Amino acid sequence: MDRIIERPRYFSRIQPFIDKPLVKVLTGVRRCGKSTILQQLQEVIRAGSADPQVFAMNFESADGLHITDAAALLRRIEAENLNKNTRAYFFFDEIQQVADWEKAINAIRVDYDADIYVTGSNSRMLSGDLTTHLAGRYVEFLIQPFSFAEFVELHRQSDRTLSEHFQHFVQFGGFPALKYFNLDREPSLDYLDSVYNSVVLKDVIEYHQIRDVDIFHRIVGYCFANIGKTFSAQSLVRFFKSEGRTVSVDTVLNYLEFCVNAFLIYRVPRFDIAGKARLRATEKYYAVDHGFRETLGLSNQADIELTLENIVCVELLARGYEVSVGRAGAREIDFIARKGSDTEYFQVSYLLGSQNTVDREFGAFRGVTDNFPKTVLSMDQFDMSRDGIQHKNIIEWLVEPSPLHS
Numbered sequence: 001m002d003r004i005i006e007r008p009r010y011f012s013r014i015q016p017f018i019d020k021p022l023v024k025v026l027t028g029v030r031r032c033g034k035s036t037i038l039q040q041l042q043e044v045i046r047a048g049s050a051d052p053q054v055f056a057m058n059f060e061s062a063d064g065l066h067i068t069d070a071a072a073l074l075r076r077i078e079a080e081n082l083n084k085n086t087r088a089y090f091f092f093d094e095i096q097q098v099a100d101w102e103k104a105i106n107a108i109r110v111d112y113d114a115d116i117y118v119t120g121s122n123s124r125m126l127s128g129d130l131t132t133h134l135a136g137r138y139v140e141f142l143i144q145p146f147s148f149a150e151f152v153e154l155h156r157q158s159d160r161t162l163s164e165h166f167q168h169f170v171q172f173g174g175f176p177a178l179k180y181f182n183l184d185r186e187p188s189l190d191y192l193d194s195v196y197n198s199v200v201l202k203d204v205i206e207y208h209q210i211r212d213v214d215i216f217h218r219i220v221g222y223c224f225a226n227i228g229k230t231f232s233a234q235s236l237v238r239f240f241k242s243e244g245r246t247v248s249v250d251t252v253l254n255y256l257e258f259c260v261n262a263f264l265i266y267r268v269p270r271f272d273i274a275g276k277a278r279l280r281a282t283e284k285y286y287a288v289d290h291g292f293r294e295t296l297g298l299s300n301q302a303d304i305e306l307t308l309e310n311i312v313c314v315e316l317l318a319r320g321y322e323v324s325v326g327r328a329g330a331r332e333i334d335f336i337a338r339k340g341s342d343t344e345y346f347q348v349s350y351l352l353g354s355q356n357t358v359d360r361e362f363g364a365f366r367g368v369t370d371n372f373p374k375t376v377l378s379m380d381q382f383d384m385s386r387d388g389i390q391h392k393n394i395i396e397w398l399v400e401p402s403p404l405h406s
Contacts, residue, residue: 005146005154005176009318010037014141018045019087019115023105023134026119028143029263029288030203031195033176034119035093037143041117045089053082058093068097070104077108087113096120106133122203123261144318145289146174148311148398154179166395170300170307173291193295203262210255215240215247219255223265223285224293228309228334230270230282230325256285263288268313271324271336273368284325286313308394309334309348312377315398316346328367343372348394352378362389 017024018041026034035058045052055077057064067073082088090108095101095118102125108114146154151169152162154176160168168183175195181187200220210216222236233252240247259265268284287293290300290310300307316323316337326333326345335346345368347361365374375390377397384391 003154003179004036004040005150006040007033007037007150009320010141010143011040013320014041015044017139021109021137023109023138024117025125025138025140026117026143027123027125027140027263028119028121029145030121030199031175031177032143032145032263032288034121034143036176038091038093038117038119042089042091045115049087053086053088054091055080055082055088056091056093059097060094064093064097068099070098070100070107073098073101073104074107082112084112087115090114090116092116092118094119094121096122096125101125102133109137121199121263122207123263142317144174144314146176147315147318148174148395150174152399155183162395162399170290170304170311171294173289173294175289175291178291189295192291196292196295199262199264204258204264207262208258210258212251215245215251216255218245219247219252220259220264221296223256223259224287224296225298227286227290227293228284228306228313230284232282264292266313266317268335269324271326273326273328273333273336286310288314290314305348305350308350308377308379311398312346312348312394326368328364331364331367333364333368343370345372345374347374347376349376349378352376352380352384352391358384362386365389 014024014026014037026037028034038056042054042056046054057067057076059065059067067076077090090112092101092105098104101118105116105118108116148166148169151174152165155165155168171185172178172183172188172192175192177191178188181191200217204210205213205216218240219236222239233249233256236252237247237249256265256267260267264287266286266288268286270283287310290307293300293303293307313323313335316335319337319339321337321339321344324336324338326336333345334348337344337346345365347364349357349361352358352361361376361378368374373390374388375392375397376384377392377394379394380391381393
């Protein structure tokens with residue numbers, strides 16, 4: 001029997017909205033665990049009520065494939081003869097497969113005493129007509145692949161040390177179904193390749209009817225090879241020109257936007273701390289899961305600095321922070337993490353192996369004059385905290401209990 005990993009950081013956010021008149025929308029890349037969370041929510045509701053009315057459908061299953069538009073979905077629900085005067089719970093998995101799904105959701109809200117939960121693998125489902133039909137009536141929860149702490153929990157019955165777990169996590173990332181391959185390299189990469197191709201094909205190429213597929217793959221490959229590096233659309237245009245290919249700035253921007261919408265990559269804005277203004281010319285991109293880099297022929301171990309930065313970025317997002325890259329004068333701070341009125345600053349380094357590296361990483365905070373926490377994360381085992389700036393081992397930081405941040 002499969003072990004189900006509890007994901008309290010998501011449940012703690014969703015649970016206060018159970019039985020509230022808001023549509024709960026779970027978004028995230030394909031195969032990150034949204035369906036499992038949806039099933040767990042059903043179990044919570046069934047356990048908390050005596051014989052509750054529950055209607056659940058996965059639109060990528062055999063039962064849901066034939067339902068392609070809002071009218072068909074409403075007919076299917078009507079056939080269930082649910083009592084419209086008694087609370088009914090609706091669970092719709094991968095609802096973006098249904099044309100005009102937001103009209104169906106709005107009709108269910110009107111006709112039933114409904115508590116509604118949906119999942120989707122494209123952020124565009126939260127734009128356009130949805131804002132018209134459900135404006136102010138939904139709440140979104142971004143679901144990530146497993147964090148390192150969840151990865152360790154999944155494999156805790158093995159005799160691996162925490163450091164050995166991290167070596168595997170660096171290589172393969174956190175997609176839940178990797179558990180079936182016992183961390184064997186070849187089948188694990190084959191699985192990651194299938195997930196990557198599914199996202200790219202279904203949620204980007206087919207969804208947006210991309211014609212120049214080769215250019216698209218090259219742009220995505222460039223982005224994954226340069227995670228955490230500042231680059232502009234214009235720099236990509238110049239790169240392709242050097243290879244004898246003509247690509248417009250608009251094409252580059254559109255293709256990157258498509259990948260962001262499919263949760264393949266995250267776009268992280270840059271922020272001028274002194275001027276308190278967003279820097280629009282250049283942004284940074286990070287992979288939703290660094291394991292995808294290995295499927296593209298890139299090495300996470302060879303690019304360990306980039307990989308660690310990617311891991312920290314995604315972890316901060318999973319902890320519920322808004323993340324940006326900071327600039328303080330001539331210095332750049334890897335991440336500003338904001339949640340409500342709280343702010344934290346983070347620098348990420350592989351090893352603080354020389355005095356120059358120590359001065360660079362700790363010195364990045366010199367232009368920051370506020371009193372919010374500042375932390376340098378690295379693989380070093382010894383605590384090098386100084387001048388009010390914390391230093392933490394990155395593995396220990398990733399697994400430390402953080403109930404307020406979960």
